[in-house]
Amino acid sequence: MSVGAWEPENQASNDQSSTEIDRALLAKIIDIVGEDSGETAPDLKSIDQEIQLAHWLAGVPAAQWLTEAAHWNENQVWALIRFFALAEMQLPDWRGGAESPVIPLAKSLRQRKAPLQREQLLWIRQHSDNRYLPYGPL
Known part of the structure; x- marks a missing residue:
């Protein structure tokens, strides 16, 4: 009798990488x-309920955010970075920590040779208490 390792047939159902990011x-x-x-930080507590409840976005894997960032221009990526930095502070259940979407989004800008500027880095520091932003854990 041999003993083998059991592997579930449908691993994708528990895999976050299968989460579809809704571009709309x-x-x-x-x-x-x-x-x-x-320069101004919007109050996210008064935004659309659909967005407030989309805290699952904070858990999407970094590789998927890097792929998604390619569909947006630099200003749009910066807008997403600002949103996720603010969401961690203003919205319940939006904690990203070391897995925050800000980290791969900032990396996508560096890969485009358009890294965050000093003013943007200062903005992130001013509007977020996440110590891992924007570059992730060391």
Whole structure:
């Protein structure tokens, strides 16, 4: 008698990497935050309920965010970065920590040779208490 390792037939059902990112939802987020420089920080507590309840976005794997970022221009990626930084502070259940979408989104900008500027880095520090932003754990 041999003993083998049991592997479930459908691992994808428990795999977060199979989570589909809804681009229409991201477009709503970008509209709310705006594509400008981001000097002002919007109050996210009064935004659409659908977005407030989309805290599952904070748990999407980094590789998937890197792929998704390719569909957006630099200003739109910056708007998403601002939203996720603010969401961690203002919305319940939006804790990203070391897995925050801000980290792969910022990496996507570096890969485009358009890294975050000093003013943007200062904005993130001013509007977030997540010590891992924007570059992740060391």
